[in-house]
Amino acid sequence: MSSNQPRLTTGEKTKVAWYVARMAKRGIADDRQYGGRVDQSDLQRKVDRVIDGAREREERGRKGK
Numbered sequence: 417m418s419s420n421q422p423r424l425t426t427g428e429k430t431k432v433a434w435y436v437a438r439m440a441k442r443g444i445a446d447d448r449q450y451g452g453r454v455d456q457s458d459l460q461r462k463v464d465r466v467i468d469g470a471r472e473r474e475e476r477g478r479k480g481k
Contacts (some may be wrong), residue, residue: 424468431466435459 423433439459446454 422467422474424467424470428466428470432463435463435466 439456442454442456452467
């Protein structure tokens with residue numbers, strides 16, 4: 417893992433997996449025949465929030481040592 421990617425807890429991994437699964441489900445349901453595009457930015461923001469929270473948690477852990 418690169419230094420800018422935090423280590424995720426089991427709960428964080430579960431949340432990210434859930435959001436990615438929902439993104440996949442939306443992608444499958446997308447009706448591209450008529451040009452419909454499903455907006456997934458809300459789920460992407462949620463994933464980003466989980467990762468940002470993990471970064472903050474690691475920073476607090478480093479400062480506490």
